[in-house]
Amino acid sequence: MGITYVDSTCIRVCHNKRIRCNKVFKGLAETGKSTMGRFFGFKLHLLCNERGESVNFCLTRGNVDDRNQKVFNILSNGLFGKLYVDKGYISVSLFERLFNKGIHPVTGIKKNRKNRLMSVNDKMLLRNRSIIETINDELKNRRRIEHSRHRSPANFIMNLLAALTATVSFLKNHRFCQVNGFSGVVNLSLFVMNSLKKLTKKHRKVLCISHSLMIPHYIQTI
Numbered sequence: 001m002g003i004t005y006v007d008s009t010c011i012r013v014c015h016n017k018r019i020r021c022n023k024v025f026k027g028l029a030e031t032g033k034s035t036m037g038r039f040f041g042f043k044l045h046l047l048c049n050e051r052g053e054s055v056n057f058c059l060t061r062g063n064v065d066d067r068n069q070k071v072f073n074i075l076s077n078g079l080f081g082k083l084y085v086d087k088g089y090i091s092v093s094l095f096e097r098l099f100n101k102g103i104h105p106v107t108g109i110k111k112n113r114k115n116r117l118m119s120v121n122d123k124m125l126l127r128n129r130s131i132i133e134t135i136n137d138e139l140k141n142r143r144r145i146e147h148s149r150h151r152s153p154a155n156f157i158m159n160l161l162a163a164l165t166a167t168v169s170f171l172k173n174h175r176f177c178q179v180n181g182f183s184g185v186v187n188l189s190l191f192v193m194n195s196l197k198k199l200t201k202k203h204r205k206v207l208c209i210s211h212s213l214m215i216p217h218y219i220q221t222i
Contacts, residue, residue: 002081003050005129006089008066009136010034013041013156014148028153032062041146044139044160047075052131054168055079059160067091072098079103084126139163 013029014022019040022029029041041062047055058074067089076083082104095105106122109115118126139145143163150156 002079003084003125004047004055004079004081005049005084005132006045006047006075007086007129007132007136008043008045009140010036010039010062011042011044011140011146011160012039012148013150016040018148024150025153025156028061030061030063032064044145045071045075046132046135047079048132048135050125050128050131052135054135054164057164067094069094069097076101076103082106082122082125084122084129086129135167138167143167 010032013025016038019031022040025041031038031040032043033039039062043060043062043064043066045058045060045066047057049055056075056077058071060068060071064071072094076098080102083098084106087108087110089105090107090110098105106118106126108126143166145160145163150159
């Protein structure tokens with residue numbers, strides 16, 4: 001049975017007091033809200049399995065809901081089994097769509113809702129959601145995907161691709177699974193091409209290098 005975890009993390013591009021002054025991401029980044037408060041930037045949605053291997057990812061604007069249908073159409077491509085999510089993903093319509101695809105979402109219970117029965121195995125696996133939090137910590141605190149020094153949207157994309165590539169390359173237990181690992185890179189590339197009207201030759205070259213670094217791990221992982 002497939003066991004996967006999903007979570008999103010915010011990527012701030014500037015301080016809240018400088019939102020109106022930010023010109024680099026004008027028309028791209030949006031103001032959103034997370035558990036840590038209001039932010040201006042993007043959201044990175046990650047999907048991993050029980051071994052800490054990345055399955056897929058999707059980059060969106062900061063104001064996109066975690067339960068967005070388009071986001072889950074990308075993340076749930078090829079998935080099966082159980083999907084463990086936090087309480088922020090509770091949605092009847094989302095659960096119905098995933099259940100029709102053969103995916104069983106498992107989440108905690110909010111305080112203002114009635115208690116329901118849950119198997120011991122599901123409770124233990126739900127507590128193990130810290131796996132995906134460690135990936136977020138690696139990307140934000142060690143790979144530095146979140147900072148305010150970007151001078152162009154292309155630089156932001158290259159930095160994010162390099163961080164994901166480095167995480168896959170240097171962590172022993174962190175690889176992109178064979179089914180959907182490469183699709184995340186494709187989706188991110190489409191985001192680059194649709195968002196940026198002009199990419200310099202240097203940026204295009206870096207994008208190709210990032211793809212070439214990601215492909216071997218995508219092929220070798222079994």
